[in-house]
Amino acid sequence: MPRTDYLLKGKGMRILKPEIAKARKEKILRWVIQQFVETRRPVGSQMIADGALQDISSATIRNIMKELEEEGYLYQPHTSGGRIPTDKAYRYYVDYLANVQKMAARERQRIEEQYDARVNEVDNMLVQTSRLLAMLSGAAGFVYTAHVADQRVQRLDFIPVAPGMILAVLVTQAGAVRHWPVRTGYVIAPARLRVLSRFINEEIAGLTLAQARQVLWQHIHSGHREIADMADLATQVLKDIERPQTGADELYVEGIGRLLENTTQADYEDLKQMMRVVEEREKFSSLLNEKMTDMEKSNQKLNVSIGSENELKELQNLSIVSTACRVGDKTVGMLGIIGPKHMEYTRVMSLVNFIGDLLEASMKNWASLPAGDENEYE
Amino acid sequence: MPRTDYLLKGKGMRILKPEIAKARKEKILRWVIQQFVETRRPVGSQMIADGALQDISSATIRNIMKELEEEGYLYQPHTSGGRIPTDKAYRYYVDYLANVQKMAARERQRIEEQYDARVNEVDNMLVQTSRLLAMLSGAAGFVYTAHVADQRVQRLDFIPVAPGMILAVLVTQAGAVRHWPVRTGYVIAPARLRVLSRFINEEIAGLTLAQARQVLWQHIHSGHREIADMADLATQVLKDIERPQTGADELYVEGIGRLLENTTQADYEDLKQMMRVVEEREKFSSLLNEKMTDMEKSNQKLNVSIGSENELKELQNLSIVSTACRVGDKTVGMLGIIGPKHMEYTRVMSLVNFIGDLLEASMKNWASLPAGDENEYE
DNA sequence: AATTAGCAGTCTAAAAAAGGGGTTGACAAA
DNA sequence: TTTGTCAACCCCTTTTTTAGACTGCTAATT
Numbered sequence: 001m002p003r004t005d006y007l008l009k010g011k012g013m014r015i016l017k018p019e020i021a022k023a024r025k026e027k028i029l030r031w032v033i034q035q036f037v038e039t040r041r042p043v044g045s046q047m048i049a050d051g052a053l054q055d056i057s058s059a060t061i062r063n064i065m066k067e068l069e070e071e072g073y074l075y076q077p078h079t080s081g082g083r084i085p086t087d088k089a090y091r092y093y094v095d096y097l098a099n100v101q102k103m104a105a106r107e108r109q110r111i112e113e114q115y116d117a118r119v120n121e122v123d124n125m126l127v128q129t130s131r132l133l134a135m136l137s138g139a140a141g142f143v144y145t146a147h148v149a150d151q152r153v154q155r156l157d158f159i160p161v162a163p164g165m166i167l168a169v170l171v172t173q174a175g176a177v178r179h180w181p182v183r184t185g186y187v188i189a190p191a192r193l194r195v196l197s198r199f200i201n202e203e204i205a206g207l208t209l210a211q212a213r214q215v216l217w218q219h220i221h222s223g224h225r226e227i228a229d230m231a232d233l234a235t236q237v238l239k240d241i242e243r244p245q246t247g248a249d250e251l252y253v254e255g256i257g258r259l260l261e262n263t264t265q266a267d268y269e270d271l272k273q274m275m276r277v278v279e280e281r282e283k284f285s286s287l288l289n290e291k292m293t294d295m296e297k298s299n300q301k302l303n304v305s306i307g308s309e310n311e312l313k314e315l316q317n318l319s320i321v322s323t324a325c326r327v328g329d330k331t332v333g334m335l336g337i338i339g340p341k342h343m344e345y346t347r348v349m350s351l352v353n354f355i356g357d358l359l360e361a362s363m364k365n366w367a368s369l370p371a372g373d374e375n376e377y378e
Numbered sequence: 379m380p381r382t383d384y385l386l387k388g389k390g391m392r393i394l395k396p397e398i399a400k401a402r403k404e405k406i407l408r409w410v411i412q413q414f415v416e417t418r419r420p421v422g423s424q425m426i427a428d429g430a431l432q433d434i435s436s437a438t439i440r441n442i443m444k445e446l447e448e449e450g451y452l453y454q455p456h457t458s459g460g461r462i463p464t465d466k467a468y469r470y471y472v473d474y475l476a477n478v479q480k481m482a483a484r485e486r487q488r489i490e491e492q493y494d495a496r497v498n499e500v501d502n503m504l505v506q507t508s509r510l511l512a513m514l515s516g517a518a519g520f521v522y523t524a525h526v527a528d529q530r531v532q533r534l535d536f537i538p539v540a541p542g543m544i545l546a547v548l549v550t551q552a553g554a555v556r557h558w559p560v561r562t563g564y565v566i567a568p569a570r571l572r573v574l575s576r577f578i579n580e581e582i583a584g585l586t587l588a589q590a591r592q593v594l595w596q597h598i599h600s601g602h603r604e605i606a607d608m609a610d611l612a613t614q615v616l617k618d619i620e621r622p623q624t625g626a627d628e629l630y631v632e633g634i635g636r637l638l639e640n641t642t643q644a645d646y647e648d649l650k651q652m653m654r655v656v657e658e659r660e661k662f663s664s665l666l667n668e669k670m671t672d673m674e675k676s677n678q679k680l681n682v683s684i685g686s687e688n689e690l691k692e693l694q695n696l697s698i699v700s701t702a703c704r705v706g707d708k709t710v711g712m713l714g715i716i717g718p719k720h721m722e723y724t725r726v727m728s729l730v731n732f733i734g735d736l737l738e739a740s741m742k743n744w745a746s747l748p749a750g751d752e753n754e755y756e
Numbered sequence: 757a758a759t760t761a762g763c764a765g766t767c768t769a770a771a772a773a774a775g776g777g778g779t780t781g782a783c784a785a786a
Numbered sequence: 787t788t789t790g791t792c793a794a795c796c797c798c799t800t801t802t803t804t805a806g807a808c809t810g811c812t813a814a815t816t
Binding site: 154155157160169254255256257260272275276278279 | 634
């Protein structure tokens, strides 16, 4: 049977058309990755010859795999076992082979419904989102929000809860709500509180927290007449205004336990390490922060960090699929999942993508208006 | 050498004084438990003879251990290995042998300082408390608060964040803060909002959420004049008022990863199971709820549930040390740790005790006044 | 009666040995 | 350039061996 794949060259010598050779190589790489994701065992040439490429012999496949190994896409854990994908292979897979497919409409709808049901209290929105991510991906889900200090103030109000005790409630334009108690030590008439609140809101709406703090300090020190007699209260509020956020509680991680599920005891140590890192939060959230600014710089929406691409060595056997979350032109946070390197990237990527959109929509919906307009109805 | 431990009886026959025999038995039991907690290996008679009771031979100890086994305190995993404590043994240990000691003043102070530093935002108080518990105990820490529906309302306020969008903020007497968005669809003047808020607060302060809902429904339906024109807003608020709490986010668990640390791969399966349960939350929180009402009924403060004493089979290799958290005469929540059965009960019990006190103090401090008084300053 | 010493029997956990399965690399043939 | 073949290799699993520790029992002792 004459083959059309070959260029004839002289007396019976053949050269495989390069584009065909390349396609075949990719097919093998893809197959190795998919196979490995499925079985978690090194993949051998025989297995490929029996499965995906039945018209090519195992010997040929061996040769190609050898090339792939030399190019850094495959790795042999042991001299005579099959080969497994390297981080580079996953990277290639994600970049070129795994086209981000849209999810089936039915599934989209199902997720949307679940999402709506869960996310009714803004406070919980982030926790619930990460929980949903975890549930649907089978890995750990996280939601990370930028420092509140970087966010813009929507409103700052005061609720008298008891004599000498006030609850300060801050709403940012991204829809985040923070509240903290302020102990005044003396009773303040609600009317005066309203004056203060009104004054503050007129001054600081739309500013970042950092700017707001600065503006208010100036007013206090210059003895502004409207707040003169409440300078000490304002001072106290100010003192607390940035305290609530020391970087700790901007990170929600849910479903770490799920990582154990698809895991054998072999990865036990890795998992332990990973948990320590994630639960400590500090390292992990600074990693996310870095990633966020990187993504903003490169105007990237969806990001996949595979194994050693993560800065933290504790995460070198895991991958992070994340998406930026923007309100307007400002990146206010990130969300995604953290799971085993050998995950189903195509599925997870589209999932993260989709839930990211949902969260964004939710936030936009909440922080519906640009700053400045709200004065009209005070 | 004449022994005074014995009663003489006839020609050289002796009977060991029963109280001495009992004390010795207890000493052995205690030693076995402590040894097992430390080494995690079955304890043999030789080991005891070499360690704690050097004046008694291993054979004697063997006999006594056999008795203890017959009585159900010890258990032999293998025919010829040492023995390990049963749940019953731990129970006995906790009830009779491990006197709840006070913590060293120095350590108390150290914890107090840490606690203060962390707990400044009420919102975070619970998360931070459980995190602290986890950190200090080396196990997982949890804080559970009763359904908000059972708690009494301190205040309910409305903050206009955007035209057609209001943030409802609810403060309970226990100091819990809940907030949720209310979409009105039309602009409401802040003044009218204040009227509504004032009216509501006069009516419902001090009631439980369930009662409050009922009262407000009545007013709406009877067309009360003050809120007549805002009936639909009030209705919407009501609709949401109990939605935020469906039992999900009243439970904070931190530091599950720590349970892995002191664990070998043997317990891997157990751990996996446990994580699944705790992360699902439903089962676990209903377990805690049950425990809470039990403790309230029996007027118990500190509770230890050992292994199979927990209703959940997934937790049968773990123990829960918990304490009720009361404000006034009302139990508003629980906190504690969940850790391996072979934990240092004495230390952990006093720790949980102490942090429970701290949290209670914190809450009292916050919800400082009995209901009714706050009208005076509106 | 209570304790002790000693010994045989039992079991585990760790180490060593053996076997099976699948893979590779190389080479010669197509 | 591809294929068939085969020796060599190595891992993983199972089996065997070994060493160590504990118990239970009995007889002797206090």
